[in-house]
Amino acid sequence: MSHDARRYFSLPSPFPMKRGGELHGARVAFETWGALSDARDNALLILTGLSPSAHAASNEQDPSPGWWEAMIGPGKAIDTDRWFVICVNSLGSDKGSTCPASIDPATGEPYRLSFPELALEDVANAAHAAVSSLGIEQLACLVGCSMGGMSALAYMLLHPGSVRTHISVDTAPQAQPFAIAIRSLQREAIRLDPQWNNGRYDDAHYPETGMSIARKLGVITYRSAMEWNGRFARIRLDAEQRDDDVPFGFEFQVESYLEGHAQRFVRTFDPNSYLYLSRASDWFDISEYGEGSIQAGLKRIRVEQALVIGVSTDILFPLEQQEQIAEGLEAAGAAVEFVALDSPQGHDAFLVDIENYSRAIGGFLGRL
Amino acid sequence: MSHDARRYFSLPSPFPMKRGGELHGARVAFETWGALSDARDNALLILTGLSPSAHAASNEQDPSPGWWEAMIGPGKAIDTDRWFVICVNSLGSDKGSTCPASIDPATGEPYRLSFPELALEDVANAAHAAVSSLGIEQLACLVGCSMGGMSALAYMLLHPGSVRTHISVDTAPQAQPFAIAIRSLQREAIRLDPQWNNGRYDDAHYPETGMSIARKLGVITYRSAMEWNGRFARIRLDAEQRDDDVPFGFEFQVESYLEGHAQRFVRTFDPNSYLYLSRASDWFDISEYGEGSIQAGLKRIRVEQALVIGVSTDILFPLEQQEQIAEGLEAAGAAVEFVALDSPQGHDAFLVDIENYSRAIGGFLGRL
Numbered sequence: 001m002s003h004d005a006r007r008y009f010s011l012p013s014p015f016p017m018k019r020g021g022e023l024h025g026a027r028v029a030f031e032t033w034g035a036l037s038d039a040r041d042n043a044l045l046i047l048t049g050l051s052p053s054a055h056a057a058s059n060e061q062d063p064s065p066g067w068w069e070a071m072i073g074p075g076k077a078i079d080t081d082r083w084f085v086i087c088v089n090s091l092g093s094d095k096g097s098t099c100p101a102s103i104d105p106a107t108g109e110p111y112r113l114s115f116p117e118l119a120l121e122d123v124a125n126a127a128h129a130a131v132s133s134l135g136i137e138q139l140a141c142l143v144g145c146s147m148g149g150m151s152a153l154a155y156m157l158l159h160p161g162s163v164r165t166h167i168s169v170d171t172a173p174q175a176q177p178f179a180i181a182i183r184s185l186q187r188e189a190i191r192l193d194p195q196w197n198n199g200r201y202d203d204a205h206y207p208e209t210g211m212s213i214a215r216k217l218g219v220i221t222y223r224s225a226m227e228w229n230g231r232f233a234r235i236r237l238d239a240e241q242r243d244d245d246v247p248f249g250f251e252f253q254v255e256s257y258l259e260g261h262a263q264r265f266v267r268t269f270d271p272n273s274y275l276y277l278s279r280a281s282d283w284f285d286i287s288e289y290g291e292g293s294i295q296a297g298l299k300r301i302r303v304e305q306a307l308v309i310g311v312s313t314d315i316l317f318p319l320e321q322q323e324q325i326a327e328g329l330e331a332a333g334a335a336v337e338f339v340a341l342d343s344p345q346g347h348d349a350f351l352v353d354i355e356n357y358s359r360a361i362g363g364f365l366g367r368l
Numbered sequence: 369m370s371h372d373a374r375r376y377f378s379l380p381s382p383f384p385m386k387r388g389g390e391l392h393g394a395r396v397a398f399e400t401w402g403a404l405s406d407a408r409d410n411a412l413l414i415l416t417g418l419s420p421s422a423h424a425a426s427n428e429q430d431p432s433p434g435w436w437e438a439m440i441g442p443g444k445a446i447d448t449d450r451w452f453v454i455c456v457n458s459l460g461s462d463k464g465s466t467c468p469a470s471i472d473p474a475t476g477e478p479y480r481l482s483f484p485e486l487a488l489e490d491v492a493n494a495a496h497a498a499v500s501s502l503g504i505e506q507l508a509c510l511v512g513c514s515m516g517g518m519s520a521l522a523y524m525l526l527h528p529g530s531v532r533t534h535i536s537v538d539t540a541p542q543a544q545p546f547a548i549a550i551r552s553l554q555r556e557a558i559r560l561d562p563q564w565n566n567g568r569y570d571d572a573h574y575p576e577t578g579m580s581i582a583r584k585l586g587v588i589t590y591r592s593a594m595e596w597n598g599r600f601a602r603i604r605l606d607a608e609q610r611d612d613d614v615p616f617g618f619e620f621q622v623e624s625y626l627e628g629h630a631q632r633f634v635r636t637f638d639p640n641s642y643l644y645l646s647r648a649s650d651w652f653d654i655s656e657y658g659e660g661s662i663q664a665g666l667k668r669i670r671v672e673q674a675l676v677i678g679v680s681t682d683i684l685f686p687l688e689q690q691e692q693i694a695e696g697l698e699a700a701g702a703a704v705e706f707v708a709l710d711s712p713q714g715h716d717a718f719l720v721d722i723e724n725y726s727r728a729i730g731g732f733l734g735r736l
Contacts, residue, residue, distance in 0.1 A: 113615055177600040177622040178593035184623045185584050187616050189557070192577045198615060209560045213581065216553050225546035225686065232545040234653060247481055247566060248555050248643050252650070254545040255552045275616050282620070285602060315683065318593065 005031045005061035006054060006089075006096045009130040018125075021116030025105045028126045029089040029096025030054050031062075033072060034080035036134065044083040044141040044365075045131055046072075047123070047148030047155070050277050051269055053095035056087040068145075070354040077362030083140065090151065091126035092118040092276045100199070100272035112199040118276045120147070120284045124154035128162060138164055141365065142303075145169040145350055146317065147277065150284045153325070156301045157289055165368060166306040166329070167361060169350050170314055172321040173294045173328065174285035179316050182221050183278045186214035190271050199272050211266040214274070216258045224313035224346030228254060286328075298328025307364040309339045309357065314347040337364060373399045373429035374422060374457075374464050377498040386493075389484025393473045396494045397457040397464025398422050399430075401440060402448035404502065412451040412509040412733075413499055414440075415491070415516030415523070418645050419637055421463035424455040436513075438722040445730030451508065458519065459494035460486040460644045468567070468640035480567040486644045488515070488652045492522035496530060506532055509733065510671075513537040513718055514685065515645065518652045521693070524669045525657055533736060534674040534697070535729060537718050538682055540689040541662045541696065542653035547684050550589050551646045554582035558639050567640045579634040582642065584626045592681035592714030596622060654696075666696025675732040677707045677725065682715040705732060 006029045014022035031054045036043060046056055046068070057066035057073055057080075072078045072085055089097040092115075100115040107114075131139065142163045144152025149171020156163050172179070190196055193210030201207055232254040241256060243249050250256050290296025306329045310322025319340055326338040339360045343349035350357050374397045382390035399422045404411060414424055414436070425434035425441055425448075440446045440453055457465040460483075468483040475482075499507065510531045512520025517539020524531050540547070558564055561578030569575055600622040609624060611617050618624050658664025674697045678690025687708055694706040707728045711717035718725050 174602060176593060177596035177602070177620065178588070180602075180620050181584075181588050181596070181622050181626060184618070184620070185581065185588065185626070188584075189581055191616055192581070194562070213553065213557055213560070216549075216556075217585070220546070220549050220553065225544060225683065228545035228549070234542060234545070234548075248559055248647060250552070252545065252548050252552070254549050258549060258552070279616060315593065 005059050007031065008096065009133050011126055011129055015126070017116045018119040018121040019117040023098060023116065026091070026098035028091055028130050030130055031056065031059060031087050033057060033059055033085040034083055036084040036136070040136050041140060042082065042084050043131065043136045043139050044078060044085050044143060045127065045139050046085065046087040047127060047142070047144040047151045048087065048090060049146035049148055050281065054087045054089040067351070071358060071361065077358035078365065086131065088127040088130050090123045090277065092123065092273060092280065094270035094273040099270060100276055101270040112272055115276060118280045120151045120280050121154045121158060123151045123280070124158055127151070128155055128159050138162055140368070141165045141167060143167040143169065144171060146171055146347065147281050150281065153286050153301065154284070156303060157286070160302055163303050166303045167364065168306065168308040168322070168325050170310060170317050170347055171325070172317045173298060173324050174287055175282045176321070180282045182217060182316065183282055186217050187275050187278050189213035190275060196271060201271065207271050208266050211271055212262040215262040215265040219258055219261045221316045222346060222348040224315070224344055226313055227344040227346065230344070232257065294324055295328050295331060298325065299332045301329060301332050303329065303334045305368070306334045307337045307339065307360060309341065309360050311341045311343050311346065311349045313344055314349070316347045373427050375399065376464065377501050379494055379497055383494070385484045386487040386489040387485040391466060391484065394459070394466035396459055396498050398498055399424065399427060399455050401425060401427055401453040402451055404452040404504070408504050409508060410450065410452050411499065411504045411507050412446060412453050412511060413495065413507050414453065414455040415495060415510070415512040415519045416455065416458060417514035417516055418649065422455045422457040435719070439726060439729065445726035446733065454499065454502070456495040456498050458491045458645065460491065460641060460648065462638035462641040467638060468644055469638040480640055483644060486648045488519045488648050489522045489526060491519045491648070492526060495519070496523055496527050506530055508736070509533045509535060511535040511537065512539060514539055514715065515649050518649065521654050521669065522652070524671060525654070528670055531671050534671045535732060536674065536676045536690070536693050538678060538685050538715055539693070540685045541666060541692050542655055543650045544689070548650045550585060550684065551650055554585050555643050555646055557581035558643060564639060569639065575639050576634050579639055580630040583630040583633040587626055587629045589684045590714060590716040592683070592712055594681055595712040595714065598712070600625065662692055663696050663699060666693065667700045669697060669700050671697065671702045673736070674702045675705045675707065675728060677709065677728050679709045679711050679714065679717045681712055682717070684715045
């Protein structure tokens with residue numbers, strides 16, 4: 001039986017939000033692995049992509065595999081014998097943190113669209129507050145993956161001196177128009193679903209179609225054409241896997257793969273939370289802190305060392321954006337390792353190509 | 369005032385379809401430019417992508433610009449002073465050819481989903497019948513763009529000796545899983561729209577949302593991230609262009625660009641026709657004619673010369689697939705020119721980067 005390993009940190013109340021408004025009685029969920037050293041100098045924080053929870057790996061309280069199970073644990077690349085690993089669920093995500101599905105203490109009703117506008121800076125500030133509450137003044141390392149990489153940039157910029165080293169994984173210093181277009185279309189699929197009902201859905205009237213289309217579009221853009229050529233090619237579904245009564249129904253394995261991903265997702269992620277976090281990703285732009293220049297924004301970040309990893313097959317967070325981050329952190333004075341991988345899995349490579357990511361991340365952490 | 373330049377060719381009745389079933393009293397629409405020589409040896413046929421009509425360029429009867437206006441005309445790359453140019457509207461498309469929106473003579477009602485399953489081989493056979501009806505035994509050149517490039521491969525394979533030279537533009541010898549995934553999701557957006565109603569929509573109850581999502585996803589994949597970085601970057605909409613009453617409404621120019629494309633499309637293309645042609649694209653696979661081998665399939669095509677053009681930024685019909693076509697036609701004995709362009713516009717480059725496409729196509733045709 002799996003138990004919940006989540007712990008919760010109550011955010012300062014009120015908790016002011018970047019774009020206006022504030023939260024009262026808000027909290028973030030987090031999990032930890034390993035032990036904090038007496039000097040409190042071995043803490044490693046992981047900020048996640050849009051949908052993962054704080055359960056990055058199994059632990060005593062919850063032995064179920066986490067979303068980065070192969071990366072985190074005793075003797076693994078993120079070695080819990082050495083590091084005190086913390087993973088915080090993003091503010092605005094429905095995996096334990098305060099989010100649009102949470103009860104607004106002022107009304108006793110779920111926030112839904114009355115949740116204040118969410119920015120990744122708010123996600124960063126909430127994570128920083130949680131880390132501080134553990135008595136940690138400076139992280140030994142801050143790891144940010146995908147959307148979490150953008151939150152990490154905000155974290156370092158807004159809290160100077162709070163991070164010694166940084167690992168940037170498949171992320172971006174700002175959302176580019178292709179990524180905005182994809183996310184905008186995902187949001188549109190949800191909000192044009194009549195069941196979304198301006199955020200006032202319930203279990204019986206739920207924007208299942210919109211969430212399914214959004215998730216499939218996500219999976220398509222998280223992976224790569226190259227991987228799929230090898231994996232699915234033009235393989236047809238078996239007769240018993242097909243529903244021939246559905247006009248224009250699925251015929252190819254790739255279609256059924258997408259359907260499986262969507263079915264696992266649609267009821268396990270709150271649609272309003274999805275909309276808020278998706279929009280926050282579009283809004284993020286480090287150049288806001290550099291008078292319109294990405295490089296000037298990044299130059300305000302102070303870390304000693306950084307590892308920046310990207311993948312040539314990532315169409316959502318292209319390699320060129322990883323190069324920008326590496327250049328900016330280097331210009332800011334960090335010793336930067338830049339690793340460009342050719343993993344065929346696209347944006348999701350950090351979850352799949354564990355061999356190459358372990359080598360890069362484990363190597364970097366091992367040399368600290 | 370614009371007049372209709374369409375002419376119609378009545379297909380042999382019954383017209384048998386590849387996957388079973390037949391059409392009665394079917395027709396295809398076409399337009400022509402230039403004059404057929406007495407020897408009938410200067411005919412150039414264009415097979416189109418999924419959505420364009422036969423109006424590839426302006427002509428006397430219809431002076432409105434066509435979809436390839438900059439490419440076709442006196443002195444242009446496809447020079448109508450020399451070539452008798454024909455453009456056929458695909459069978460199954462609603463731009464004048466018999467399609468799911470047409471009246472089924474057996475019932476007096478629109479076919480809708482009772483239209484027989486459509487394959488690109490049927491599109492090719494219908495086009496070939498129309499060309500034959502003009503007294504043309506052999507085309508001087510067959511040009512196929514995008515989906516029309518796949519139809520062109522079928523045309524040449526099914527009608528040996530009917531084509532002397534071939535121009536293949538941004539197409540594929542078979543649909544790969546990434547393209548299948550995108551098109552499957554487009555179809556799903558339409559068929560899950562309650563207004564689609566299993567194909568029984570009307571003007572008052574029309575799958576506008578599904579068509580809009582499908583079109584936007586199309587436009588996203590027809591263009592390229594690189595082009596959009598330069599074109600849209602993160603430019604916001606002006607206040608008067610925004611509708612701040614719409615939750616999660618548009619904020620960025622790229623979103624409004626997609627919306628404009630969608631609005632121009634949704635009511636001008638029959639949703640059922642879209643579904644039929646989209647599925648036909650997924651089904652197409654030249655390797656069916658080569659015992660599972662693309663190269664063996666292509667090797668059955670006999671043309672004297674071919675020009676194969678592709679674009680490095682095309683994610684839907686990647687350059688590697690253009691190389692396969694070039695290699696296959698060469699192995700079949702054709703003299704092949706292969707042109708790999710770096711146009712930033714992605715799959716749509718053939719409609720936009722007229723300079724480079726004109727040079728390649730005009731050069732090839734000029735040397736014939």
